[in-house]
Amino acid sequence: MSSKRDFLTIWDLTADEIECLLKRAIELKSGADKNKCPLIGKSIGIFFEKPSTRTRVSFEVGIYQLGGQSIYLNPREIQLGRGETIADTARVLSRYLNGIVLRTYSHASAEEFASHATVPVINGLSDLHHPCQALADLMTILEKKGKLNGIRLAYIGDGNNVANSLIEASALTGMNLTIACPEGYEPDPDVLENARSKAASEIIVLRNPKEAAGRADVIYTDVWVSMGQEDKAEKKKAKLRDYQINGQLLHCAKNDAIVLHCLPAHRGEEITDEVMDGPNSAVFDQAENRLHTEKALLEFLIR
Ligand code: CP
Numbered sequence: 001m002s003s004k005r006d007f008l009t010i011w012d013l014t015a016d017e018i019e020c021l022l023k024r025a026i027e028l029k030s031g032a033d034k035n036k037c038p039l040i041g042k043s044i045g046i047f048f049e050k051p052s053t054r055t056r057v058s059f060e061v062g063i064y065q066l067g068g069q070s071i072y073l074n075p076r077e078i079q080l081g082r083g084e085t086i087a088d089t090a091r092v093l094s095r096y097l098n099g100i101v102l103r104t105y106s107h108a109s110a111e112e113f114a115s116h117a118t119v120p121v122i123n124g125l126s127d128l129h130h131p132c133q134a135l136a137d138l139m140t141i142l143e144k145k146g147k148l149n150g151i152r153l154a155y156i157g158d159g160n161n162v163a164n165s166l167i168e169a170s171a172l173t174g175m176n177l178t179i180a181c182p183e184g185y186e187p188d189p190d191v192l193e194n195a196r197s198k199a200a201s202e203i204i205v206l207r208n209p210k211e212a213a214g215r216a217d218v219i220y221t222d223v224w225v226s227m228g229q230e231d232k233a234e235k236k237k238a239k240l241r242d243y244q245i246n247g248q249l250l251h252c253a254k255n256d257a258i259v260l261h262c263l264p265a266h267r268g269e270e271i272t273d274e275v276m277d278g279p280n281s282a283v284f285d286q287a288e289n290r291l292h293t294e295k296a297l298l299e300f301l302i303r
């Protein structure tokens with residue numbers, strides 16, 4: 001039996017493992033172990049069905065910095081695009097590669113791929129989860145606030161993949177999470193129910209963004225229209241219009257609240273320039289932390 005570990009959702013790591021991983025990411029960011037190359041002689045596939053700036057580049061650079069090689073696989077340029085099955089692709093790629101980072105439309109495809117791969121599979125975003133993003137979010141909150149347990153996090157907007165992974169990350173680390181979203185745009189109900197059954201902290205879903213932002217240490221948002229939802233764009237934007245993070249909403253949070261966004265941002269929609277470029281914004285540190293957390297994750301998973 002293979003002893004490989006995948007990272008498809010936050011629950012694939014324990015609370016202790018996440019704590020160690022964040023500590024390690026902070027160490028790597030400080031420049032420690034610059035010359036340590038645990039991936040020397042190893043190759044990692046990057047198989048992405050959707051566009052990416054941060055995830056692709058941070059993984060490719062991280063793999064290089066750890067001494068390994070990354071191979072970008074565009075589904076249109078491999079036989080999967082001509083009908084080879086996910087299962088056969090996963091089996092074959094496992095014979096060459098030491099790990100695979102996936103970005104798929106459907107989370108079920110990521111699960112199917114992982115179930116047939118004999119090397120670790122990392123979810124670099126699916127329609128349901130974005131766990132690598134959540135690791136960088138946790139690191140940023142820890143750096144800026146000094147702790148996770150007891151932090152009040154407000155997520156304002158669409159209950160999407162990023163929100164789902166934040167729910168799981170909050171449950172695992174003891175952050176109190178309040179999500180404000182319009183009716184019909186709630187996070188995944190199974191993700192929510194499962195996280196609530198495991199969480200010691202509060203995970204609340206409500207409608208009023210000001211109520212969610214009240215006394216928050218961290219305010220978080222994401223785009224209103226995720227990749228693959230372009231056909232629903234106008235309806236979603238109309239529904240989410242009152243969920244913008246602007247100066248007025250930020251005013252409801254604590255004075256020293258930080259603002260996070262996984263990026264890419266649609267400035268003027270879910271977030272204003274004033275907030276994104278303002279003194280509370282930590283979005284570019286958050287983007288940088290993708291690199292450090294992914295290096296810590298690769299070190300942990302790829303043996
Ligand atoms: N936040 C994030 O995953 O960005 P990309 O889509 O650019 O990878």
Ligand code: NVA
Nearest residue numbers: 160222226227263264
């Ligand atoms: N929710 C967004 C996140 C992009 C990083 C999407 O899935 O498009």
